[in-house]
Amino acid sequence: MKRYLIMALLVLSGLLWIQTVRLQGERAERSGVPADSRITATNRDVMVPVVAAMSFVExxxxxxxxxxxxxxxxFIKG
Structure with missing residues (x-):
């Protein structure tokens, strides 16, 4: 359970980070999401790779x- 809570916090912190900083360099390359693309927080196909890339970079x-x-x-279940 603790691991899931940590992952939920990681997803939420990732969402906040994305709002203030566009994906650049290695994050964009690792996630496969172009740095200039529009990111929707409820799109699993975008957010899961972005969070995984952020985790690696950080x-x-x-x-x-x-x-x-x-x-x-x-995160989705709220």
């Missing part, structure tokens, strides 16, 4: 996609 290790997806589910 922590230096690949995120476990199952954890990112579980965090996404918690």
């Amino acid at each position: 922590n230096g290790v690949e995120a476990k996609m199952s954890d990112v997806q579980a965090g996404w589910e918690l």
Whole structure:
């Protein structure tokens, strides 16, 4: 449960970060989302790769996609 809460917080912090800074450089390259694209917080196909890329850039290790997806589910359920 603690892991899911951490992932939910990571998703939420990612959403706040995206509002203030556009994806650039490695984040855009890793996520596959162009830096100048419009990002919708409720689009799973965009947000999950973006959060995984942010996690790698900030922590230096690949995120476990199952954890990112579980965090996404918690975020959507509110």
